Structures are given as structure tokens and as C-alpha cells.
Amino acid sequence: xKQITIISEDRPGxxxxxxxxxxxxxxxxxxxxxxxIGGAGVLRLTVDRYDVALRALxxxxxxxISEDAIVVQLEDRPGELARIMRRFKEANINLRSVxxxxxxxxxxxxxxxxxxxxxxxxxxxxxxxx
Amino acid sequence: xxxxxxxxxxxxxxxxREQYRLSAADQRRLDGVFERIKRDAGTFxxxxxxxxxxxxxxxxxxxxxxxxxxxxNVPSNFHLNTHDIEREVLDVFRxxxxxxxxSFWGYITSGGTEGNMYGIFLGRELYPEGMVYYSEDTHYSVxxxxxxxxxxxxxxxxxxxxxxxxxxxRETIRIHRDVPPIIFANVGTTMxxxxxxxxxxxxxxxxxxxxQHYIHADAALSGMILPFVDDPQPWDFQAGVDSLSISxxxxxxxxxxxxxxxxxxxxxxxIARSIEYVGTLDTTIxxxxxxxxxxxxxxxxxxxxxxxxxxxxxxxxxxxxxxVDRLKQVGRRAWRHRNSVTVVFDRPSVGIINKWQLAVxxxxxxxxxxxxxxxxxxxxxxxxxxxxxxxxxGEHVSS
Numbered sequence: 001x002k003q004i005t006i007i008s009e010d011r012p013g014x015x016x017x018x019x020x021x022x023x024x025x026x027x028x029x030x031x032x033x034x035x036x037i038g039g040a041g042v043l044r045l046t047v048d049r050y051d052v053a054l055r056a057l058x059x060x061x062x063x064x065i066s067e068d069a070i071v072v073q074l075e076d077r078p079g080e081l082a083r084i085m086r087r088f089k090e091a092n093i094n095l096r097s098v099x100x101x102x103x104x105x106x107x108x109x110x111x112x113x114x115x116x117x118x119x120x121x122x123x124x125x126x127x128x129x130x
Numbered sequence: 131x132x133x134x135x136x137x138x139x140x141x142x143x144x145x146x147r148e149q150y151r152l153s154a155a156d157q158r159r160l161d162g163v164f165e166r167i168k169r170d171a172g173t174f175x176x177x178x179x180x181x182x183x184x185x186x187x188x189x190x191x192x193x194x195x196x197x198x199x200x201x202x203n204v205p206s207n208f209h210l211n212t213h214d215i216e217r218e219v220l221d222v223f224r225x226x227x228x229x230x231x232x233s234f235w236g237y238i239t240s241g242g243t244e245g246n247m248y249g250i251f252l253g254r255e256l257y258p259e260g261m262v263y264y265s266e267d268t269h270y271s272v273x274x275x276x277x278x279x280x281x282x283x284x285x286x287x288x289x290x291x292x293x294x295x296x297x298x299x300r301e302t303i304r305i306h307r308d309v310p311p312i313i314f315a316n317v318g319t320t321m322x323x324x325x326x327x328x329x330x331x332x333x334x335x336x337x338x339x340x341x342q343h344y345i346h347a348d349a350a351l352s353g354m355i356l357p358f359v360d361d362p363q364p365w366d367f368q369a370g371v372d373s374l375s376i377s378x379x380x381x382x383x384x385x386x387x388x389x390x391x392x393x394x395x396x397x398x399x400x401i402a403r404s405i406e407y408v409g410t411l412d413t414t415i416x417x418x419x420x421x422x423x424x425x426x427x428x429x430x431x432x433x434x435x436x437x438x439x440x441x442x443x444x445x446x447x448x449x450x451x452x453x454v455d456r457l458k459q460v461g462r463r464a465w466r467h468r469n470s471v472t473v474v475f476d477r478p479s480v481g482i483i484n485k486w487q488l489a490v491x492x493x494x495x496x497x498x499x500x501x502x503x504x505x506x507x508x509x510x511x512x513x514x515x516x517x518x519x520x521x522x523x524g525e526h527v528s529s
Contacts, residue, residue, distance in 0.1 A: 076287075078295070078297040078298055078301065079297070079298070079301045081284075081286070081287070081298060081301075081302055082298070082301035082302045082304065082305055085284070085302055085305045085306070086305050089305050089306070094282070095261075095282060095284065096282055096283075097276065097282065097283045097284070097285075098283070098284040098285055099273070099283075099285045100266045100285045100287065103266070103287070108287070110285075
């Protein structure tokens with residue numbers, strides 16, 4: 001089952017808002033867990049209608065990230081991103097995109113997209129959020 | 131008056147405005163939209179679009195199916211165009227961006243996004259294996275462009291003031307030294323009006339001995355500010371950029387979104403494609419292009435003039451300083467970058483954000499003192515901020 005990761009502000013009500021958005025789109029949430037990382041709320045959910053859920057979430061203020069991207073948590077300090085990039089370089093894995101989703105409380109949450117997702121997950125397992 | 135009294139010519143199918151009259155309900159609908167826009171224009175302070183213009187002498191051109199399809203420098207079989215006017219506008223931008231006459235090319239775009247797409251497109255065509263580097267303060271539309279163009283990309287951290295973090299950029303490029311960097315630089319970021327340090331970026335490329343590189347600058351708003359200040363940050367061809375995108379509907383002002391894409395001619399010639407259909411050598415991204423937008427820009431340039439723009443920019447800075455002072459007086463943090471009309475301040479309540487159409491990001495909002503924004507308008511906003519200061523801030527309005 002494919003997973004969606006949602007990055008939001010860490011505040012009360014996010015869970016309810018995501019649930020409401022899913023219900024309004026006729027999407028059933030199969031699994032859901034949440035945690036706080038560096039001042040951001042991170043929700044991981046699986047649903048019965050993946051594409052419909054992503055479309056519905058795109059209309060909300062939340063960053064919804066599909067399973068095609070790997071979400072990692074890095075320390076927010078100079079060179080940290082480069083350190084991760086070096087792993088890809090050494091493993092000869094190309095990157096499609098690297099995007100900072102959120103920064104705060106000394107932490108960056110970054111989405112990484114590569115054509116070799118499984119190998120990349122292995123490379124990033126120590127910093128992977130989803 | 132006959133519908134299309136100049137076009138189509140005598141003998142063509144006769145159609146009258148009466149024949150196609152709107153129903154009463156549709157007329158009410160149209161009137162309602164007009165009234166809504168008219169009302170909201172009175173509190174239009176959060177987005178960088180100048181509302182101070184009068185193009186009524188140009189309305190007569192709206193009677194024709196004009197179209198600037200193709201390269202403005204190449205004759206076309208489609209004669210209902212304003213290519214000559216477009217070329218004059220581009221020549222003005224050639225001067226503003228300090229490009230040499232024999233190495234400059236450009237065209238009038240549908241807006242800043244197309245200009246940015248054009249710049250990244252050129253970079254990718256030159257370096258198909260290149261990697262685009264851009265800061266997290268870059269306009270969100272760049273993500274769409276990167277996806278459309280299928281070009282590899284890495285987002286670089288921004289400094290708290292909105293400029294690209296050069297240390298992060300240096301370390302990330304260092305790892306990919308064998309891949310030509312395509313730098314997407316901001317000359318005035320969307321939220322904070324920050325200008326990326328182009329000298330610093332070029333120094334990194336020099337230090338790392340990277341010969342093959344491309345720099346595109348998104349100067350959507352500031353591209354019509356920096357030419358008119360005494361101490362501009364490095365931002366144009368003189369600063370080593372390969373292409374620029376400048377919006378027309380922002381500081382110049384236009385009811386039609388528009389802009390200019392300008393680039394080094396040698397790079398553009400590499401992507402030229404011949405199109406038989408309209409008998410023109412087409413180097414633009416779009417096919418059909420507005421022939422009205424060049425008229426608007428030309429008219430503004432000819433009537434306001436360079437000295438007029440300089441005066442306008444001075445006025446905008448004065449109002450920006452006034453806004454910073456007034457917001458600080460009522461206990462809000464407020465600041466602006468040098469040579470920027472973007473005033474960043476503490477995020478107010480949802481009611482204020484909606485009424486004044488403010489762009490927000492996390493705990494900050496901005497207002498932009500375009501030429502139509504007055505001290506009186508700032509006073510009204512500040513009064514609302516004070517009156518509403520006890521309301522909780524909302525979370526559902528994004529920039």
C-alpha cells in the first residue's frame with residue numbers, strides 16, 4: 001500500500017483537518033501515524049484511493065509528498081545537505097530533485113527524488129522520515 | 131456602433147453587437163465581477179502589481195485579431211502584429227540590463243514565469259546533463275518549470291534574510307563538480323525582496339574551477355527597480371548572468387500579465403527551430419503571443435520615461451520606509467532590504483490578510499509599496515492591524 005507523507009506546522013487540529021479533507025474526497029484512511037520533527041508535524045498515512053487523496057491534499061495548506069519521494073530529516077547546518085548528496089555521488093545514483101520542505105528548530109525536512117528509490121532508501125535509512 | 135467596424139472588411143458576414151447581446155442575468159454577472167474587482171482594488175497592497183496606468187488610448191487596437199507569433203526579429207507571414215513595437219521595447223530593456231547590442235536577444239513573454247522557463251530551458255539545452263540550483267525562497271512556479279523541463283535540481287537553503295546560502299551552494303556544487311551548474315538566482319525574492327549575491331555565486335564557480343555553467347536571474351520586480359537606483363546590487367549582464375526574466379505587469383503595470391525574457395544571443399541561436407507554418411524562425415516558447423502587451427509596455431515607457439520611473443521608484447521607497455516606521459510604531463517587527471519595495475512584517479490576523487490581500491509565509495507577511503500605494507493606504511492598514519491586534523492569527527492562507 002502506497003504511503004503519503006504530510007508536513008505541516010506542529011499545532012493542534014492538523015489531524016482533524018487532514019481527516020476532514022480525506023472524508024470530503026471520499027477517501028478512507030487505512031493507517032495513520034504522526035510525530036513531531038524539528039517543530040514540524042509529520043503525518044504518514046495510507047489510503048484506499050491514493051491519487052484522489054493526493055489531489056484533495058493539494059487543495060489544503062499542507063505539503064503532501066507522494067511515495068515517489070524520500071523524506072529525510074537533516075540537521076539545519078551548513079554542509080549537511082552536501083553530506084547527503086555525497087552519498088548519492090559515491091553510490092553513483094542520480095538525483096532528480098532535492099527540495100527543502102520545511103526548516104525550523106535546527107532541523108530541515110527534505111524531499112529527495114531519484115529514479116532508484118529502493119537503493120536510495122538504503123543510503124538514507126539513518127535520516128529517513130518516510 | 132457595428133460590431134467590428136474596422137474588421138472584418140466590407141462584404142464579410144454581417145454580425146452586430148445587438149445580435150449577440152448578453153442576457154440580463156449574464157449582464158448582472160459581468161457587472162458583479164466588475165464591482166468586486168473595483169472594490170478589492172482599493173485594498174490591493176500585498177502583491178507587486180502596479181495599478182497606476184491608463185492605456186485607454188490603446189483600446190482601439192482591441193478591434194483586431196493581433197498576434198505576435200514568432201521571433202520579433204524575423205518577418206512573419208502573419209502581418210497583424212506589433213513586432214516593431216516589441217523590438218523597441220526590447221531595445222529599452224537591452225539598455226536597462228547592460229547588454230551589448232550585438233549579443234542580445236529577447237522577446238515579450240506572458241509573464242515572469244515564461245521568462246524563467248525560457249532561461250532554464252536555455253540552460254538545459256546548453257547543458258542537458260546540468261543540475262539546477264535554486265534557493266528555498268525561490269518562487270513556487272519554478273518547481274513547476276523544473277518538472278515540465280525534466281531537469282535535475284537541488285534546492286539550496288536560504289539565509290534568514292532570504293538570500294541563497296552561499297556556503298550551502300558551494301558545498302553542494304563541489305560534490306557535483308562534473309555536472310554543469312545551472313544557477314537560478316533571485317534578483318528580489320517573492321517574500322522578502324532579497325537579491326542573491328551574484329558576485330559570490332560567480333566566485334564559487336571560479337574557486338571550484340567550473341568552466342561550464344549557466345546563470346539565469348529572476349528579476350520579476352527588481353528588474354524594473356535596480357536600473358533606477360544609484361547603488362544597485364549586481365544583477366544583470368554586467369554581473370555575468372546569461373539570461374533574465376523581468377515582469378511587465380509588476381513595476382511598469384499592465385492589465386495583461388506580461389514580461390520580457392532577455393538572453394545572450396549566442397545561446398538562443400542554439401535552440402532556434404524553423405517553423406514552416408508561419409514562415410518564421412521561432413525561438414520563443416509559446417506560439418501565439420500577445421501583440422497588445424508590447425503596446426502597453428511601449429506606451430508606458432514612452433509616456434512615463436526613464437526619469438519618470440526613477441521618480442516612481444523613489445516614491446515607492448519613501449512609502450516603504452513610511453510603512454516600516456508605522457508598523458514599528460504599533461509594535462510590529464518590520465523591515466525591508468536595500469533597494470526593495472517589499473516590506474516584511476509580523477503576520478497579522480486572517481481578517482487583515484484577506485482584506486489587504488497580503489502574501490504570507492509562516493510567521494511573516496509582506497506588503498509591497500507599488501506606485502499606487504500611498505501613505506494614506508498604509509495608515510488604513512496599520513489602523514486595521516492595531517484594531518485587530520488581539521485576534522488570533524490564522525493558518526489557512528498561503529502566499
